[in-house]
Amino acid sequence: MTESTPLPAPRVAAILLAGGTGTRAGFDHPKQLEPLGGKAVLRWSIDAFDAHPAISLGVLVANGDVMAAAGDTGKGWIYADPGIERQQSVGHALLALADWEDEALVLVHDAARPGLTADVIDRLLAALETAEAAIPTLPVPDTLVEQAHGEAGEVIDRSALARVQTPQAFRLGILRRAHAAAVEAAATDDAQLVRRLGIAVAAVPGDARLHKLTYAEDMAILAGLLGTGTMRTAVGMGYDVHRLVAGKPLWIGGIEIAHSHGLEGHSDADVALHAITDAILGALADGDIGDHFPPSDPQWRGAASHRFLAFAGERVAARHGRIAHVDLTIIAEAPKIGPHRVAIRARIAEILAIPVERVSVKATTTERLGFTGRREGIAAQAVATLELPEN
Known part of the structure; x- marks a missing residue:
């Protein structure tokens, strides 16, 4: 056999x-x-x-x-x-x-x-x-x-x-x-x-x-x-202020708000988006908005500030990180921010390509004290929390 x-x-x-x-x-x-x-x-x-x-x-x-x-x-x-x-x-x-x-x-x-x-x-x-x-x-x-x-x-x-x-x-x-x-x-x-x-x-x-x-x-x-590395939390803070002037459109948080005055600046002077941009760049330890978009450069004259914020978001993606949360506070006596808060949150989330649940927008006044209380300008401060891979 x-x-x-x-x-x-x-x-x-x-x-x-x-x-x-x-x-x-x-x-x-x-x-x-x-x-x-x-x-x-x-x-x-x-x-x-x-x-x-x-x-x-x-x-x-x-x-x-x-x-x-x-x-x-x-x-x-x-x-x-x-x-x-x-x-x-x-x-x-x-x-x-x-x-x-x-x-x-x-x-x-x-x-x-x-x-x-x-x-x-x-x-x-x-x-x-x-x-x-x-x-x-x-x-x-x-x-x-x-x-x-x-x-x-x-x-x-x-x-x-x-x-x-x-x-x-x-x-x-x-x-x-x-x-x-x-x-x-x-x-x-x-x-x-x-x-x-x-x-x-x-x-x-x-x-x-x-x-x-x-x-x-x-x-x-x-x-x-897959054991490709751990993530660390990075937090950055941003602050910006611009003067209110007559005869200009008012941009706050990426939307135009009807008002008697607008913000003066080299770009569209959106204090909210500028503050968030600096917060994200700060969390990345990547300078500030002036380093990447200097006012001395004429190409940024009148530029829409959503371009600056989108750039900051792209810098996070390039580091293989993610934006976990953005907390924005707008400091203004007028106009009232409350009626526009939902639209501002949605616009910021859209620019950064993150869920709106990760964006917080608040507003306050200075009880008529200081330049914001006298309606001479508007200020904004922001905190950005990122998750970044360990080096």
Whole structure:
């Protein structure tokens, strides 16, 4: 009796989806290009697949700018154009694998989950030895309730629920069938399409480090999970004052307020935005508004102060930090700031691209004392709290 020759292991391909714009994250570039621990978010997944001995080919689904940022890889990678929806992007990747046999294995992964480990890949591939498809899942630790009209309802039994992650693993032929059958149907992941064929999907333990980058705040969570460094809190204070003069528009907090007088200055003299700008620059230990926008430079004559504040916000982003809170106090006898407070908060939040809940705007008077009490000018002071990575 002769021993049978073992069958060769099936080929394994990785599909990395990096075609989304990630607008909810609020970055000025696709979220998969946001730096994390010294490299772009999507590079973490590329490196994880490159390092795994079972992966023989990768398909990066991305546009040209993202492809260029991905750089060289240790294994052969090919590229596919992203679609409008995730399902179309996977379909394009499958076309790129047209010459691969149905028995091959494929891992479909979202680039927004940089915490991919070899252990998760191993568990998925092991599951495919007996299953047609497999996904990583985590238990739901929180209490779940139904919710309607802002009110909590009945508690939902979480014991039968799980959080689904990527990568999701499939026999290539099964994934092809699932996408071919779903031309007129949509799904948020590929496992849903496979289940619609009546095929069981195995679940393997996931990993908390596969946290998904959706909002800017997720970067701090990922940095902690992936051990890329700790964050420190930095606080800065800003103060500004300008004289009130007749015949000029009055800009405070990025909005124009109807008043008999306006503020005199080289730019539009918005004391509120100037104070916040200096507070942010102070927290960064990056000089003050005059260092970056000197009054001696004619290009800033009459400039809108939102440009200065947006610049300060960009300096925070360049340091891979975040603006945790802004507290502004406007000191004026007139006009009354109260009726404009909501609009000022919203405008500051818009300029800095942060939630309005992180912006506080207050107003006070000096009880008719001093230059503000005599209505000769308006002053503002601000405190900015930042979270910055440790050097």
